[in-house]
Amino acid sequence: MKRMGDGKTIGQQFNQIHHPVIGWIWLITLSLAFIAGIALVGLTVNYAWDIFSCSFPVHPKAAVKIRDLNESVDMAGHVVRFDAVWEEQEDQLILTYRIQNKLYYSRSGWSVTLFQIVDQDGNEGVSPYFEGNSLLGSRGMIRIERPDSGKVKLTFIDGQQRILNVSEQEGQP
Secondary structure (H helix, E strand, C coil), X not given: CCCCCCHHHHHHHHHHHCCHHHHHHHHHHHHHHHHHHHHHHHHHHHHHHHHHHHHCCCCCCXXXXXXEEEEEEEECCEEXXXXXXXXXXXXXXXXXXXXXXXXXXXXXXXXXXXXXXXXCCCCECCCCEEEEECCCEEEEEEEEECCCCCEEEEEECCCCEEEEECCCCCCCC
């Protein structure tokens, strides 16, 4: 101990060579890098979940599929895909759909109704119910009364119209 010298003097000399501020900067940088890494993993998982969840159609509970529609409408910024028609009750139908956003700043389910249901008499139906939303798109379902004509007219916000056949196909229940 005597050969090393005074502890206070040696400590001051070590602090001049190995400044304690550098140690704090290293500790703070390491902590920030760790937090950024966790955030990056979280964002990646969230993005992957968005892709996964909006890629598959909705399957309503307690409903029987009447027919596949496989209809799509291309709009500026969105592609609306109607997947299937389901029968929930004798006079109630469900249309399932997915909306793919082409514009990454658009959230189709939160701010804009892209289409309306109109029956054969021109009466407006219900607005869509969104099952899930993401930056990439959304998916959901629409409950409607079974039309007598077996057809439903969709009117989109850009003026496009599409008539969907929602009647049962031959050979299906």
